Amino acid sequence: MEILVLFAVLFLLLALGVPVAFALFGAALAVFAVIDIPLIVAVQRMAAGISIFTLMAIPFFIFAGDLMYRAGIADRLVRVADAAFGRVRGGLGLVDVGASMMFGAVSGSAIASASAIGSTMVPLMDEKGYDRDYSVNVTVTAAVVGLLIPPSHNMIIYAAASGIGVSIGDLFLAGIVPGLLTGFMLMVTAWLVARKRNLPTGTFPGWRAFFRALVYAIPGVMTGVIIMGGILSGIFTATESSAIAVIYTVLVGALVYRSLGLKGFFEAAQKSVRTASMVLFIIAAATAFGFALALLEVPAELAALIGLMTDNPILTLLIINVMLLVLGTFMDMAPLIVICTPIFLPVAMATGVDPVHFGIILMLNLGIGLVTPPVGSVLFVGSAVGNIAIPELVRTIWPFYLTLIAALVLVTFWPDLSLALPRAFPA
Secondary structure, three states, X not given: OHHHHHHHHHHXXXXXXXXXXXXXXXXXXXXXXXXXXXXXXXXXXXXXXXXXXXXXXXXXXXXXXXXXXXXXXXXXXXXXXXXXXXXXXXXHHHHHHHHHHHHHHHHOOHHHHHHHHHHHHHHHXXXXXOOHHHXXXXXXXXXXXXXXOOOOHHHHHHHHHHOOOOOHHHHHHHOHHHHHHHHHHHXXXXXXXXXXXXXXXXXXXXXXXXXXXXXXXXXHHHHHHXXXXXXXXXXXXXXXXXXXXXXXXXXXXXXXXXXXOHHHHHHHHHHHHHHHHHHHHHHHHHHHHHHHHHHOOHHHHHHHHHHHHOOXXXXXXXXXXXXXXXXXXXXXXXXXXXXXXXXXXXXXXXXXXXXXXXXXXXXXXXXXXXXXXXXXXXXXXXXXXXXXXXHHHHHHOHHHHHHHHHHHHHHHHOOHHHHHHHHHOOO
């Protein structure tokens, strides 16, 4: 009965258009009232949910990502990718994916990647005669790669939600190979679609132009190198690395590229505070909701239900993936990580799945949800950047969507893709 109340209130509030954070908190309050727990407990759980040191990294990484965009790092990454791939049939599609991968390595945000790379690439591809739906679909699906290539603040949320001390450094390392693989698969898909549509072919600017673009981009790309190098060497923690990323980005933008002024700095700070506040409030509300789930023993009930359906580890992971894909179409990523981690992680671990490996499965799975309607936030960003309707995008996105699903299958059932680097370089 209480479980029914929890989910009935949640879906009713969501259907009425109540923001996700308030819907989660309202559902938790309803359950506490039904089972006669003081309502102040919900507020206490919210406070406890964000009183975690590692979560301090989230606002800093968000701030660093916005500073990178305003410092023009995205434009320089596009130039490198264009010099490398622009001469191929539909080469700007490959440029888009390559630039998104490199920007993801320094921002870790799918929305930041879609807006930063999209605002540069979509007009450029329009100018060269590319179809608008193609350019936007490549941009939004490539943005998902940024969730896997470190640093990623969503991995920090997962580590905190796991409750078992999953190493953030291991998660960062685990995302590198799956991220590169997913990016390569999207490049192949972009090329195949471009050939079918007979999209334009560019020209190679020459090795001198390529190396010049590469040299200009190195200071920006070094952000990710400094972060991972510092964590692996033990010089600083993942949380400290987020603050270092901000300082380094300010120095690069102001002193090296000379494209970041006081106005851009304060605009980035204002936007980042607003974004980080929303993310942390969602995490807090989702923590209260997760506490209600634990009280009602929903994880144990779900594990028992899946156990009745199958005891095969492969089928268990398939069921979890399908559930996550469905949930990802209705809710945003941050609350789903906090809600789903304590539910599905124990079930996955019971089948022998490493928690670091499961974290990468979760990132890619929920990342696919970001480009899936009706609540695909990255898809909506792409629609706004490209000034194109969502239905028009959805009609032609399926080759890229199937590629992401294929990458998810590989990541799910080939654990070494995720675990090889953490085992070789334990953080």
